[in-house]
Amino acid sequence: MLTTKQLLDIETLQKECEAYDHLQLKLNWEMFRNRVTDQLDFLHYENDELVAFLGLYAFGSTVEVCGMVKPSERRKKHFSRLFQLGMATAKEMNFKKILLNAPASSTEAQAFLTKHGAIYGFSEHQMKWEEKTLEEVNGFTLRQANTDDLDMRVRLSVEAFGLSNEDALAMESRIDGDEDTDMFMIDGNKETVGKIRVKRENGEAWIYGFSILPTHQGKGIGRKVLAKVVKEQSESGHSVHLEVETKNAHALRLYESIGFQVVHAQDYYTY
Structure with missing residues (x-):
């Protein structure tokens, strides 16, 4: 180490x-x-x-x-x-x-x-939320993830991000136990439909792993969850940030509609 x-x-x-x-x-x-x-x-x-x-x-x-x-x-x-x-x-x-x-x-x-x-593969935007009025939202529940949620977290990473089961399990297992991080499960209509992770450090709150099951996308759940998380982190004194791949145009538009703006970009190459 x-x-x-x-x-x-x-x-x-x-x-x-x-x-x-x-x-x-x-x-x-x-x-x-x-x-x-x-x-x-x-x-x-x-x-x-x-x-x-x-x-x-x-x-x-x-x-x-x-x-x-x-x-x-x-x-x-x-x-x-x-x-x-x-x-x-x-x-x-x-x-x-x-x-x-x-x-x-x-x-x-x-x-x-x-x-x-090395061959260029894709780019990733780093975005920062610019203060904007966000309305109170409802229709879902955010709760702290527990050990029983690991299978669903892996499933979400596989279905929403295209990861292999091996990589999804390794990633989800690694991020547990960080005291500055909250892993929330998103429940709607008495079933778990998504997850979102918030990492806080040095006055910044970073959103990672935000995903909704494909069968529940397009219903406005993602926008409501994001608005709630952003509002809560901002009101607690944190600037709010996230990352999104350039090719994910739908997610990019969603984040921009909430008030996020691109501040940096990273390129990824395969070797």
């Missing part, structure tokens, strides 16, 4: 890179802090200063990869060496899919990934 110093060094490097390049990196801090192994993180130090980093984030049979290099230390092959180590590790661990993540506005990252044979 990463040491306290390593975590601080990664955070310092991230802030420097984001300020220099005017972008936002997608490092999965929730997973960083809960690592049970140091085999998925690659750090390069010069004179006791972290100058390059590469992290692997496992989601079942898929692994996502993101990294960065100190601006003054670029073009010195630091990242290339970490990338080779990371890709070798991903292959040794037999992941079925390797996704490389880079800010959409980073031409340097795009050139690096293309040079190494």
Whole structure:
């Protein structure tokens, strides 16, 4: 697992890179802090200063990869060496899919990934809610998920997001036990029809895994649930954020109708 110093060094490097390049990196801090192994993180130090980093984030049979290099230390092959180590590790661990993540506005990252044979797959919008009057809604119930809901959570991830059962089970099992996260099940007409997860950190509330069973979509449930969650988190003093794939036009329109606006975009490449 990463040491306290390593975590601080990664955070310092991230802030420097984001300020220099005017972008936002997608490092999965929730997973960083809960690592049970140091085999998925690659750090390069010069004179006791972290100058390059590469992290692997496992989601079942898929692994996502993101990294960065100190601006003054670029073009010195630091990242290339970490990338080779990371890709070798991903292959040794037999992941079925390797996704490389880079800010959409980073031409340097795009050139690096293309040079190494990565193929563009899709983009993901990071959205922020801009204050807007939201009416009180009803017709459903939000309740904290319990152990009996695991099968339904897996089913929702499979049917709504197209994940395999293996990946859905791995993901749902991993996110349990986080004290800053609420996993809500959505009940309507005495049956469970969806789920939504809210992660709070540093004054921000992030919405993840929001899904409604396909048989219950198009009935306005999703919009009502989202409005309720956004209203509650905003009133408790949090700014509200979420992520959505660009190709999911229906979800994008739903979020925009509630008051969300795109602030960043991340590109994903398959390797």
